Amino acid sequence: MFGLTVEDWAQMLGAAERGEGPELDWGLLQQKADLVARVQRASDEELVCAREVLVGLRMFHGLYVLRGLLLPDTPAQAALWQRIDDLGMFPFLDHVIAIDPSPRQFAEPLAIFLEPFLDNLDEALMEQFAQDPDVFSIPGDEMGAAVGFGKRLNVSIVRQN
Structure with a gap:
């Protein structure tokens, strides 16, 4: 989902639980999560x-x-x-x-x-x-x-x- 693999999600959620910053590029997630832009591109x-x-x-x-x-x-x-x-x-x-x-x-x-x-x-x-x-x-x-x-x-x- 949102172009992230299961491993990406596990890593990201694990880091959040430990209070660490994510090692992933949040730009992709932010781009995918922008619902208005997503609908406009469809x-x-x-x-x-x-x-x-x-x-x-x-x-x-x-x-x-x-x-x-x-x-x-x-x-x-x-x-x-x-x-x-x-x-x-x-x-x-x-x-x-x-x-x-x-x-x-x-x-x-x-x-x-x-x-x-x-x-x-x-x-x-x-x-x-x-x-x-x-x-x-x-x-x-x-x-x-x-x-x-x-x-x-x-x-x-x-x-x-």
Whole structure:
């Protein structure tokens, strides 16, 4: 990230923990961290891709957050959550994705989502989603996703109260 290797980050963070100055050139990090300049340098195609990744990952983040609010579990949701957990990405997504962003809150993640590894995360989750797109279908429930899922959600809420 920001053009630094894992070793660069480990060295830099270790030096900070010891109270030492970094041996790395901070100029590169400062240049990469300048979000306005980064967006200004991006092509229209890169900005459109970053916006699509941000919007797509907001959906997956929202589903994951609902899990914590006792959303009834379905196999499709569990598979999506497992993919996010396997990659250890929820804390990162939770940090950069706002549920109802203001224009400024949208612009900052947009700049962050120019990073290629986030495009890869979005692709991995979309592939998982494509395997079972009916994320609200409970196996063996003949009532259908809207009625059966809603009924189970209602039961979960009542049990919590």
